Amino acid sequence: MTTQFPDYLNISRDMLAKDTTVNLTIVKDMPEIAQHMATAILQVIEAAKSKGHPATLILPVGPVDQYPILAEMLNERRYSIRDVMLINMDEYLTDDDQWVDISHPLSFRGYMNRKFYDLLNPELAPLPENRICPDPNDVEAIQQLIDQRGGVDACFGGIGINGHIAFNEPPDPDQSMSAEDFAQLPTRILDLTRETRTINSVTVGGEISIIPWRAVTVGMQEILGAREQHFYCNRLWQSSVIRRVLHGPVTSACPASFLRTTPDFHLTVAEYVAEPPEIRLR
Numbered sequence: 001m002t003t004q005f006p007d008y009l010n011i012s013r014d015m016l017a018k019d020t021t022v023n024l025t026i027v028k029d030m031p032e033i034a035q036h037m038a039t040a041i042l043q044v045i046e047a048a049k050s051k052g053h054p055a056t057l058i059l060p061v062g063p064v065d066q067y068p069i070l071a072e073m074l075n076e077r078r079y080s081i082r083d084v085m086l087i088n089m090d091e092y093l094t095d096d097d098q099w100v101d102i103s104h105p106l107s108f109r110g111y112m113n114r115k116f117y118d119l120l121n122p123e124l125a126p127l128p129e130n131r132i133c134p135d136p137n138d139v140e141a142i143q144q145l146i147d148q149r150g151g152v153d154a155c156f157g158g159i160g161i162n163g164h165i166a167f168n169e170p171p172d173p174d175q176s177m178s179a180e181d182f183a184q185l186p187t188r189i190l191d192l193t194r195e196t197r198t199i200n201s202v203t204v205g206g207e208i209s210i211i212p213w214r215a216v217t218v219g220m221q222e223i224l225g226a227r228e229q230h231f232y233c234n235r236l237w238q239s240s241v242i243r244r245v246l247h248g249p250v251t252s253a254c255p256a257s258f259l260r261t262t263p264d265f266h267l268t269v270a271e272y273v274a275e276p277p278e279i280r281l282r
Contacts, residue, residue, distance in 0.1 A: 005279065008247040009240060013274040020246050020260060025268040033234040034065035036268050037156065040230055041070055044154040045084055054083035056146065058155040058218060060166070061088065061108035063232050064115065071119035080124045085149055087132040087142065088112060089157060089166035093214040097136050097189055100212060106204065109133050134187050134216045142187040142218055146225075155226035159233055159241055161199045163254030167217035169193045170253045182252035183261070186219040199237070220258060228264040231256070239277040242269060 017024040027036055041057065048055035074081060091108045092100045102110045117125055134142055146152055157165050164170065169190060171177050192215055201208040223229065233242055245256045246267075259265045 006244070006248065008243040009277055009279070011243050011247055012276060016242070016246060016274060021263075021265070022246060022260065023264075023266040025266070026271055026274045027268060029270050029272075030065065030234045033063060033232050033268060033270055034069055037063060037066040037230070037232050038070040038073060040266075040268075041066070041154075041156060042073055042079075044228065044230075045081060048084075048153045053150065054085070055081075055153045056085040056087070056149040056151070058087045058089060058152055058157070058222065058226060060090075060157040061111050062158050063234055064111065067112070067116035068119060071116055074124055075119075075121050078121070078124065081120075082123075082125065082127050083130065084126055085130040085132060085145070086126055087145070087152070087218065088134070090215055090217040091133050092212040093136055093189065093216055094212070095214065097214060097216075099133070099136065099216075106210070106212070134218055136189050136216045139187045139189065139216065142222060146222060152222065152226035154228040154230055155223050156230045156232070157223070159231055159238060159245060159256045160196055161237060161241060162193060162195045163241060163245060163256045164193075164196060165220075165223055165231070165256045165259070167192065167196070167215045168220050168223070168255045169196060170255060177252055179250065179252060179258075182220060182255070183224055183258055184219075184221050186221050187217065188219060189214065189216050220255065224258060224262055226262075228266065229259050229262050230266045230268070231259065233267070233269040233273045236272055238269070238273045239275060242267065242273060243276075 027033055045055045088108055092106055094100055100107050162170055192213055197208055197211040201211050244254050248254055250257045250260055
């Protein structure tokens with residue numbers, strides 16, 4: 001019996017962006033992904049300043065390596081981002097739906113402090129009120145802030161193994177939701193899928209029990225509403241995911257596929273992600 005795999009898995013590196021409007025960039029490896037992302041964040045900040053307003057960005061913790069690079073760039077140039085608003089995509093929650101403690105080794109807020117804010121010269125760093133994380137006790141505040149700031153200049157992020165962006169997980173198979181409704185999902189609290197918890201455990205030593213079950217995330221509405229979307233893929237397993245994102249159907253079963261509906265979608269991947277997946281036992 002011949003096994004039928006999705007046709008998109010056979011798409012070559014050279015054909016990845018064919019028949020799409022994506023702005024695709026292929027770089028060598030993880031360090032180059034981090035450098036590219038840090039540079040792109042600064043470019044968006046500078047572009048907003050040139051238009052007469054401080055930037056408003058949605059940023060991930062994952063990928064992670066760009067933040068020390070960005071801090072060094074800002075310090076070397078003595079470039080102030082005091083008035084720039086940085087909205088982190090998401091945060092893990094405790095079982096009673098409160099932020100995990102900032103000292104928790106998996107806290108995204110803690111990571112941003114250690115690897116970015118604390119590395120900046122204090123006079124250059126964003127004001128405390130401009131360092132935003134979705135609050136599980138006031139999820140509506142994110143959209144209110146975005147409206148007050150006149151919109152999001154750019155959203156940066158990665159793509160999960162099930163195609164999630166931020167922690168916007170695909171609906172369960174027994175859930176029914178139209179593509180239109182899914183694209184309008186706002187900032188909210190939700191359960192993480194087994195797929196997300198499993199793949200996230202790989203980066204913390206393979207112990208799935210330490211990955212929280214709950215999270216708060218900015219919504220599809222906020223991500224897709226940004227004026228630009230910049231997404232990065234640096235893991236080998238993302239070779240299949242990006243092909244599904246770019247050439248599979250636009251569907252809530254693969255949330256990142258909705259990025260194709262936006263007018264300014266940039267995707268940057270490592271060379272080994274651009275190559276077709278090698279499907280075999282290892």
